[in-house]
Amino acid sequence: MSRSPFTDEIERTETPRKFISPHFTWFGGDEDPDRHLMHYQSAMTLYANNDALMCKIFATTIQGEVQDWLYTLPPCSIRNFDELSLVFTKEYLSYCSIKKRSNHFFSMKKDMNESFLTYVKRFKEKKVKIVGCDDSITCSAFRK
Template sequence: MTLSCKIFSTTLQGEAQDWFHTLPLHSIQNFSKLSLVFTKEYLSYRSIKKKSDHLFNMKKDPKESLPIYVKRFKAEKAKIVKCDDSIACSAFQKGLPANHPLFGKLIMGQNLTLADSYALAEKHSLWDEAKYS
């Protein structure tokens, strides 16, 4: 095993380091072979970077309550590094069915921020709870 391989092994931590120590003796002759084996092992672990427009795939399920949709949307948004709030706001609105009462309020509201949209959703949810209690 080359010096590069031994140095590489010192950079590994946790499961990757455990994996390295399970390699059969003399199975790796050079760094190219180690790179290939490591990439094959960990390629599926690579996280896929999502962009703000990923949020347009979010849709409120008809059986889902508004608070659950908001919670799920916020969780997805949190996974996006440097998420553009204006895109997120549009995606949040588009995720609601056109016949949902909140949809009209959000569309008619001019220059609503994402925080404004969340606040309206919360007010709408509280109003619904009071109405049906």
């Protein structure tokens, strides 16, 4: 059996008595790791200052090959949650969502056979993926 990638200090840390684990979505390796980390950190906001707990509970939010990957890390190599986040993101970087800029909107066009409703839905899906999307730019692009 392989040793834990967490330091002995993390491993020895007890879970607080009144700790109730929030509901987490599982990460199986084929999603955006940044999105998973954001979801995890927001769910664990009350415990954000407890690195040991953040590491130990994070290990319960991953499954399958990702869980296997975690235990291939060198023993005692993870000292805090920042280190864990960094190696996790690096490992699953290829699944990160590509952030787009507002000018991406201006290349969107409604297809001839596409309904207006379908186009609006597609437009909204693109809007969500654009960093710092300004409403005036969104309106201009939509009108175009």
